[in-house]
Amino acid sequence: MGQITLKKVRKAFGDVEVIPPLDLQINDGEFVVFVGPSGCGKSTLLRLIAGLEDVSSGEIEIDGRPSAELPPAKRGLAMVFQSYALYPHMSVRKNIAFPMKMAKISQDEQNRRIEAAASALNLTEYLDRKPGQLSGGQRQRVAIGRAIVREPAAFLFDEPLSNLDAALRVGMRLEISELHKRLATTMIYVTHDQIEAMTMADKIVVLRAGRIEQVGAPLELYENPRNIFVAGFIGSPRMNFIEGPEAARHNAHTIGIRPEHIDVSATEGDWQGRIGVAEHLGSDTYFHIHDTGLAETVTVRASGEVTLRHGETVFLTPQAEKIHRFDNEGLKQ
């Protein structure tokens, strides 16, 4: 079981309120991603759940039990830290065994679980090495292995991929997703990278300055962002925001349109502009378009290779049903 309920959870460091009272329900087996810009309180929230920090007020229930009195180890949660936090003086085997040793699990059972975790994570050959002799990706796996063997009610990940290079990051992302499918255990995953959030989550929690901006499935947030912040944060390249007469024409203070929802043509369209930079990725082409009179730049994403170049004049047509309308407080209308 791994059901976690946050009730009016609030956290202040001294006089600074980092997390205003917040409610959240995390269901058993769910993969929940906390996403938000750096410094918005994601780690703090995770550490409150882990028990590494005390809540200032409110309550965290784990499987229906209040957790205030429970020290971190008694909460049945396992955490994978951003820095991996491996014990540098212990071999991989000892690292993975440590939580079981602390729990006084029998030696046979320890060995069985270590072997299982090692083979699942491709670590069998490295069991006798020290963390210092491993690559970043391998260290990451050891940290995950150490979490798995405890058979926790939920896994907590704090930006686990941010210290890896881009290629490894994609690989590990898949591995963690597969792990979740296999174990079907609750996972709470913190990241500032919306791509990780979109690709991995069952449920995304978007945070800003300690406040929950929106909770929902990835596509729900993509298609139906509640406000400008979420609309701008989810999706890449970022949504275009247009104010002024063009927005007023749609009866809104601001309108938003995603780059992939604008059709581009060399001959005709609603809006006219000049190509600043064109990024040709092969699979897609991104145009950054100036002098539209709408916004500083309008970004457009066209599928495949489009042979328009820097300086050329183009015409843009937003797909009418994909336009998001926001009021003057930034809320979706």
Next chain:
Amino acid sequence: MATTHARAAARLMISPSVILLLGWMLIPLGMTLYFSVLRYNLLMPGDNPFVGIENYQYFLTDPAFTAALINTLALVVGVLAVTIIGGTLLALLLDQPMWATGIWRILVIAPFFVMPTVSALVWKNMFMNPVNGLFAHLFKSLGLAPFDFLAQAPLFSIIWIVSWQWLPFATLILLTAMQSLDREQIEAAEMDGAGALSRFRHITIPHLGRAATVVVLIETIFLLSVFAEILVTTNGGPGNASTNLTYLVYAESLLRFDVGMGSAGGVVAIILANIVAIFLMRAIGKNLDA
């Protein structure tokens, strides 16, 4: 990282140290203050009447105090001058490319590990002794009259001995600081067209400044309390010629058994040391934030 539980544990863990150091500081300090206002001599049994600032008056107006104060200052300033200048030169030298640097560094650092009584006695007997010392032999072979260092230049001799002990400290710290100087910074200055001299002046010296400050302050703390070197060489003499404040207080307390007077002297020594300490704490406190 800090749950109330962890914070409570931390308080518990830190309290033995705090209590011990607090006791170590307050109890003797309070007693010193208390004794300093009593007429209290171990050689004169009877009660110990309260005499107010009498001990301080005697102590501060005693010619020995003026002498000790001057000697203390001369000792501190003399040793500081030798060790800072010598240490900078040695550090510069050892920072140059050469073979077997490690060996030369070890030779230079060695005196720091020699216990004060040994270094004082070795210098006193084997070098400065007017009959059998190496200096006497050297003077004779040059046709000069032997010189009785400890009788004729006692303070200078003690400065010499103490400088020998502390030169390694200054060298080691300045060398460490020099080696932690960012080479890229020097290279950048070189690219900007700074010559060797102006690089030394504008980059090396300011960088060493902090380390030098630390050396000055820490040495001062120790140099104010030089004791063993005086005890085994000159016993503060001849007369008061090599008595410093520490030795004077020791003599009052444990040679003349004048507890009241010794305590008053102790309070004076504490005040003097505190003036230095304030500066030292500022310098170190700044680094704590970095």
Next chain:
Amino acid sequence: MARAVTPQRKALNTAIAALIGALIFFPIFWTVLTSFKTETQAIADPPVWFAFDWTLENYTAVNQRSDYLLHFWNSVVISVGSTLLGLMIAVPAAWAMAFVPGRRTKDILMWMLSTKMLPSVGVLVPIYLLFRQLGLLDTRMGLVIVLTLINLPIIIWMLYTYFREIPGEILEAARMDGASLREEVTHVLLPMAVPGMASTVLLNIILAWNEAFWTLNLTAAKAAPLTAFIASYSSPEGLFYAKLSAASTMAIAPILIMGWFSQKQLVRGLTFGAVK
């Protein structure tokens, strides 16, 4: 700075450094050399360099003075004892300040440092009288207590600077893994801090071994460590150069060796982490 230096330049540097190094080291060298001479050769004029009858008789003589071994042992007990005791008190305090810093942590650290600035002579009288009262004068126990207290701030500071370099996340991981506070410290923190602890221990033994204020003032015959024993050679009747040299060599050799191993840590310890 991989720039070529001419071999001539390098040789010149080496020669100057060797010369100065030899000059500074000379008193120690001469002491060691003299310890192998007879008393007559030790004061010979002109001095004899190597062409003398090398002898170990001074070492035998010093060791036969029934008390030498006792004093050596006193030095060992006092320096090691005060270091271990100090470590036991300091580890928890350094843990607390490094990993659970509070608003007052910095003030506490600075205050601890300030106790180190109290000149010993300022509290000589009360300590002497207290020790007399408690029967601690001329006991190893008394010196262990005093040296522990004087060096405690240095130990705490050194450990604190070493502990601070250990990422707190690792200790939090141990906490998540179910380690109790004691297990967290013994299984994770201390093994990781072994190098730092070793240098702390080394520096502290050196400082305690060479301490020459309290050891001289609080001991007479029984508990006197080598600092005080050697001081007894300052009286005229003790004027035997070769034996003094032998006793001195034995007194400084162990610490000289330890000191050479801890040069780098020395800097950090003696400057309270201000210079690394």
